[in-house]
Amino acid sequence: MRRPSRLTALLLAVTMLVLAACSSASQNGGGQGGGTSTSQSGPSQGESGSSGTDSAPRRGPNGEVYGGTYRMAIGAEPAVMDPQLDTTLQVYRLARNLFSTLVRYKGTTLELEPELLAEMPTVSEDGRTYSFRLREGVKFHNGVELTTKDVKYTIERMLNPATMAKNTWVFHDIVGADEMLEGKATELAGLNVTGPYTFEITLKEPFGPFLSNLATAPASILPADYAAEKGEAFAREPVGTGPFKLKEWRPNELIVLERNPDYFEEGYPFLDAIEYRVIADESTRWLEFETGNLDSNDIPTVEWENATQSGRWKIWETTTLNTYYLVLNHQFYPDKRLREAVSLAIDRQKIIDTIHNGTGVPAKGLTSPGIVGALTDAPGFPYDPERARQIIKEAGFEGLTITAWQRGGDKVTDTNLAIQQMLSEVGLNYVVEIYDSGTYAAARSRGEIPANQGNWYADYPDPDNFLWTFFHSSSSTAMSVGFSDPEVDAILERARIDTDVERRSRDYQELERRLIYEEYGMIPLWHLKSYFVSQPYVHGFQLNPVFVYDYKTVWKDVN
């Protein structure tokens, strides 16, 4: 009969479609190739120790175990693995595994020590010229030795407008940077190469935090020849001098880093490999961690008690350089009495205890404690709703509406609700509007957001990073703070280039006292500690307050 055979044909077609899909799937690996391998085996389920031999695993000087694959999950894969192009913490951390910088933070302190340099640089009398000497014998993952050629390439690449780098701020203070960014120069005037391992950098003005800039992930040194040859593809096939190199990248699925056997620091790293599985959903990541398929994970808010009380896992705590704040845009709310009243109406300790599980301290200033130049003896911000009500009455603000914007996806809803409640108790109407990232970012950069609750994690440990960002007229609008005072600008500009560390500190502290305690230019809320959880057999994290940690020192007790 003809009819059944047509139907059969249809069914056959569907079956063939299924088979075709199944077989084509085993050839996935991205169109651009390079760095990705065909998938035969999946990410390891359960423990994957390398000690399949009879002999005991190799151990380091402090009992560290060599070997093992570290399994983690990330919510979204990095867009690029190029720290010049990306501003996310995730990429910064990845960069610390793959690349190295000239200087770095020592262990868990804010002190700097040389990484790619043979010794710390010397600075000229006027504070503008730094002389550097590189370590010799450092190799990139492709075997090529690192020389000043690579340093020159890296810095000029960042400042080349065609790169569209987002982190130009790292090198912006060097003489000739502006000319390069405007396309008027193709070489950096302030960079002077004096030999295969020696070079000098001259800044437009002295800038104390310059060396801290060089310690950030965006200042990672890239391989000149390889990166130039790869062009845009470098971002997906990175090569650096770090303790790990990229082994595999299955888009939106899995990233595998493997040990760099020629890493220039003897004895590191301990791990054989690191696996980053891309799992978009937070609860799925937690389930995988609880089951033992992941070695560490962030702690979802709802799992806080479970994670900290169960005793099954290790909790890692970091005191990072952050400040959570409330901003009332000066263009919308110019009266400082209103801002003072808002500050008095907020019970910071209560929010820390109830919403943040007690894992923070009320802020006593804008610049995070631990940074030289932060306020040290400040009285803090009291909770005094009575006084707040009084001020509001005197100024005639009863019933005033403060409109705050919230970016969809940010985890500040609970805090905003608490603030709303607390402000209503003193007669203010705090209204929260939620916007998507695109609208929020655009409005913020135009200074159009009337108020918002936010946080700032220091790019470099210096008060300039806080005060300039929010109060210098060139930046204040873009953060929707809306502050502009030429006198303050002058103080900030002067302090930035001051080479006298003590005088600088004093200037910043005075400025902060004036801007925050007298003007309530911003309302600092609290500083939070960061936590993550790991399986009990994980050791070795060096959690620096800058919070861009790497896996060089991490090891698993795979027995």
Next chain:
Amino acid sequence: MLVYIIRRLWAGIPVLLGVSLITFILMHVVPGDPVTVAFEKKADPATIERIRREMGLDRPLPVQYADFVLKALRGDLGRSFQTQQPVTSMIRSAMPATLKLTASAVLVSVAIGVPIGILSALNRGSVVDYMATVTALSFISAPVFWVAMVAQLLFGYRLGWLPISGFDTLKHLVLPALVLGTRYAASIARYTRSSMLDVVGQDYIRTARAKGLSGRVVIFKHALKNALIPVITVVGLEIGGLLTGSILTESVFGIPGLGLVTIRGLNSLDFPVIQATVLLTAVIFVVMNIVVDISYSLVDPRIRMT
């Protein structure tokens, strides 16, 4: 037949142009800009302007659109703003996962839905019918991510029968396919049921029965084929919907499919990615409509293709 297909494809081109134009306009009307969004922390206005200029985003809009269309006609869908990768390769690497998921979900949905629909129709009014209806309605109403998370929690975490997430082996395919398949199975069951009821009441069925043909022959040889037309429509829509990416299921199970590519593109205002995925959706639906129409004629020769 071939002429018919070509004619239909040709007619689809204005659709694609219209879709791309509307998408382009919407992307530029919506507040926000891809460069500003990419800066997680502070956005220095000078840097943003410079990058916008480099990306060609300051050119007049008609120029940008024309540039996009001309390149697209040559098969060049541009490079993602975020990842710098060619968009075509991003889509190509996401397709296998989406294809696998679609194929298996469709199989599950038809394998479960059609028999249940037939059973319901033949036992109309009975307990079986009632239970099937309630179950079907629950699955259609339940949010898909909820079903996914419950399935994951039960079969992956509690019972440990199946993997919690990932997408390497056949085992990884089971839960996501079941989650998506059961949802569509419910609709297919409903459509099959009502369509069967329609057909079974027809004269020619009574004639077949009167002729003494066995019940099974009547159902499968005569009734079912004719009842399939609405079902084919639903399956066609299902395939179209699944091929464009099942964002929620992919999120919960960690599947590297088209859904994730689309949502990331949308969130970061990655114009080339958004244009490409929307265009792909339009292409898929145009093609699926053609396929569905052709299937009608295969199933019912009374339907001629004109």
